[in-house]
Amino acid sequence: MPNYPRGNRDLMRGINRAILLNAIKTNGPISRVVLAHLSGLSPATVTAITGDLIDENLVFEKETGDSSGGRRPILLALNPRGGFVIGVKLMEDHAVGALTDLNAAVLYKDSIIFPDGSLDSVISALVSLVNTLIYQGGIHKKQLLGVGIGLAGVVDSSSGMLRQSPFFGWKDTPLRDLLHARLHVPIHIDNDVNTLTLGEKWLGAGLPEDNFVVITVGRGIGMGMVINGQIVRGKSGGAGEFGHIVVDPDGPPCECGKRGCLEAFLSDKALLATARKEIGQDVLDIDDLIGRASAGNPAAHRVLTRAGTLLGRQIANLINILDPKLIVISGEGVRMGEAFFSALRVAVEQNVMPGLAKDSEIRIAAWEDDVWARGAASVVIGELFNSPIQKEEATIK
Ligand SMILES: [Zn+2]
Structure with missing residues (x-):
């Protein structure tokens, strides 16, 4: 059952709480007086709600060193260790998980290999991974605000149903409820590129932007969109299948x-097949291809340039449709190197409608192997800062 506020008073309080929590996150350390001024809320409301946040350990008081003779003002700051979350990236034969604080800083990470692809095995492995992260991270389960799970496929995050999974072949699987029944903590599941996009929205490159797109390059080509501040999922959770544009x-x-499809040319597997055909069967992997290109091998350079051009053209089409402020390129493919990305930028400029490109920035995200898991964690963190009216119905079980 969705946890609706009991009445208008509770709803208002929930909205005000989100406003203040966001203002403290964005502007903290900050005094109650300035907070009241910024939020437009009355000093009494600010005092009452920040009192609750302090009791919950989400916000703490700190004295400033900056005193102009009188009483030192007490400032409020977000307590990143006021709660913890776990993010998990689910892949075809294993899962990677990270326990993070409220800034999505990783405290402990671990992974688990599935003995087989059956639903029971995968659920049991995920339960074991979450319990290990709680134990090894040295936190109590009651400090855990929730578990975010990102995976490839069509995911209906509001009902917690995995509609379609390319890895496991499962259809209409109530993954969220199955995990909740075993773990008894809030569970949030979403398409993995959406979790990455929400991570950028709450904690990353997209933070100040209301209109941005995240494109992932790697095993496949994925896309997440935030339009007017909201992630776009489509009618069934399938929006953003950018990789399957023909x-x-x-x-x-x-x-x-x-x-x-775009992915049939640009996924790691497809690109490697092209490289082996055009350069030689001894090309080991994508890193080898990139290494050869940066060492001046013309054929390797040509393969990557052509791939960058192909992606850049489709990004230009995207800019024409969505007019985003920012395009973040993420995923393992951020290592693609100069040949790929300079071709991509040229193709965007050549193909976008004149005037639209000048305010759109393309940014290559920093990449570490825990980015996917941190993205999944930040979905749970984002829920903390969402106001009740922004929360989607029954998003978290
Ligand atoms: Zn396809």
């Missing part, structure tokens, strides 16, 4: 069953 109907077969 760029050549006569192109190579794609995992989705069609031919010539």
Whole structure:
């Protein structure tokens, strides 16, 4: 059951709480007086709600060193250790998890390999991973605000249903409820690129922007969109299948069953196949391809330039449609190197409608192996800062 506020008073309090929590997060350390001024709330409301936040350990008081003779003002700051969350990235044969604080700083990380791809095995492995993270991270379960899970496929995050999974072949699986029944903590599941996008919205590059797009390059090509401050999921959670735009109907077969999708040219597997065909079977992997290009191998350079151009053209189309302020390129593909990204930028400039590109920035995200798990964690963190009217119905079980 969605946890609706009991009445208008509770709803107002919930909204005000979110306003103040966000203001403290963005502007803290900050005094109650300035907080009242910034938020437009009465000093009495600010005192009452910040009192609750202090009791919950989410906010703490600190004295400033800056005193102009009188009483030192007491400032309020967010307590990043006021609660903890776990983020998990679920892959076809294993899962990577991270226990983080409220800034999504990783305290402990671990991974687990699934003995097989059955639903029971995967659920049991995830339960074991979460329990290990709680134990090894040295926190009590009651300090855990929730577990965020990101995975490939069509995910209906509001009902917690995994509609379709390319890895496991499961359909309409109530993944959130199954995990909740075993772990008894709030669980949030979402498409992995959406979790990454929400991570950028709450804690990363997209933080100040209301209109941005995250494109992931790596095993596949994914996309997450934040439009007017809201993530766009579509009618069934399937929005953002950027990788399955058909760029050549006569192109190579794609995992989705069609031919010539963007992903059929640009996924790690597809790119490696092209590189082996054009350079030689001794190309070991994508890193080897990138290494050869930066060492001046013209064929390797050509393969990466062509790939960057192909992606850049489709990004130009995206800019024409969405007019985003920021495009974040993320995923393992951020290592693609100069040949790929300079071709990509040139193709965007050449193909975008004149006037639209000048205010759109393309940013290559920093990449570490725990980015996916941190993204999943930040979905739970984001819920903390959402006001009740922004919370989607029954998003968290
Ligand atoms: Zn496809």
